[in-house]
């Protein structure tokens with residue numbers, strides 16, 4: 169089906185001339201960049217072109233130890249004694265400096281992660297700054313946040329983050345930890361560490377006391393060294409369910425606190441009384457605009473049978489207008505898949521759909537020949553037990569099923585190992601409230617999707633993890649009472 173009102177946009181790429189990326193980055197420990205004891209570096213590239221962007225240090229156990237000791241000293245000597253009001257000033261300063269350098273952060277995020285500049289410019293970076301502002305406000309109000317209790321900081325926290333929202337995840341982790349009086353060792357994901365290193369420069373320039381935030385780059389073994397360090401009192405992890413389980417096993421029996429934000433398989437429930445056009449836009453936004461690289465992506469669509477053909481027809485028409493291509497182009501809707509391995513995984517799932525004999529729909533749009541790109545894809549009619557419905561694909565792939573009754577759709581929506589997010593599309597407020605208590609999902613959006621705010625808690629049930637980030641709830645994992 170071809171769209172009969174095809175828009176042709178001239179390319180509008182964001183300039184990268186003012187962006188400064190060093191050829192090589194060291195580890196950020198104790199307020200400065202230091203050479204890794206491991207003496208090893210690895211490269212990071214632009215997934216849209218394959219171009220090498222920089223090399224960065226691969227921290228080993230000794231490097232992680234140096235970072236943790238710096239964080240411990242900063243905690244004992246400075247940070248835990250500092251009044252909340254003073255801590256808050258530093259955190260506000262970080263927020264302001266991110267705002268001042270927002271354009272630079274957005275471009276580097278898109279260069280290194282492949283996400284469209286529109287997303288990094290309008291969503292990731294402003295929200296990262298907002299998280300710092302929001303938690304800065306709590307730093308001197310912890311006694312009000314938890315009345316009649318005595319909140320105490322934990323000490324050194326180890327934080328490990330994934331590649332899909334590099335700066336935003338760093339903000340989600342660092343801001344509440346600092347506001348509650350802890351010091352931090354953060355490990356960004358190996359494919360997307362550049363904005364975390366830029367954040368390190370900013371933290372150095374804002375005169376945060378040395379050692380309060382340390383950033384160590386590396387791979388899984390770097391993360392594991394952080395998890396297993398005896399002076400780390402809490403681990404906050406966002407990433408795959410497999411690694412989350414490994415972490416949980418390795419700290420079992422220790423007194424370390426843990427919060428896990430893991431995978432998801434978000435469901436849209438579209439009822440026949442829903443605003444259909446709005447729902448179609450929400451569905452497209454929820455799975456395609458970020459290449460599906462979102463743990464709360466709406467990757468399953470359950471549509472009421474009597475409106476299924478209308479919804480699917482409109483969805484296909486909307487997909488014809490999506491632009492897949494250069495992440496730095498302001499017109500781009502779908503950027504690059506983050507890595508070759510991830511692209512292969514997504515293609516394997518699409519092939520699985522073909523093997524199962526399902527209807528696969530992709531628009532006729534072109535995709536760049538270089539780099540890692542994938543067309544937005546619908547897989548229609550997979551059974552509930554299919555791997556396409558049960559497993560997290562982490563790509564622009566939406567599986568569609570129909571339903572007849574509300575009981576049936578609740579059962580299907582809940583019948584996956586995950587419980588992170590859901591979207592309910594209906595005209596009836598009573599139906600929304602009914603569903604919010606029955607859907608096992610940490611976040612449920614009504615007649616919208618993927619809306620975030622620092623004041624709202626986010627987190628999952630079941631294999632999507634535990635602990636909440638954001639809002640007042642997001643302070644708790646960093647405190648003892």
Ligand code: ADP
Nearest residue numbers: 328329330356357358387388391392407408411
């Ligand atoms: P994703 O599939 O989202 O990349 P991963 O769970 O593989 O998720 O990675 C998330 C983060 O966890 C990354 O920073 C990665 O380097 C780190 N990591 C991977 N393996 C381990 C491990 N065994 N222990 C601690 N951290 C790990």
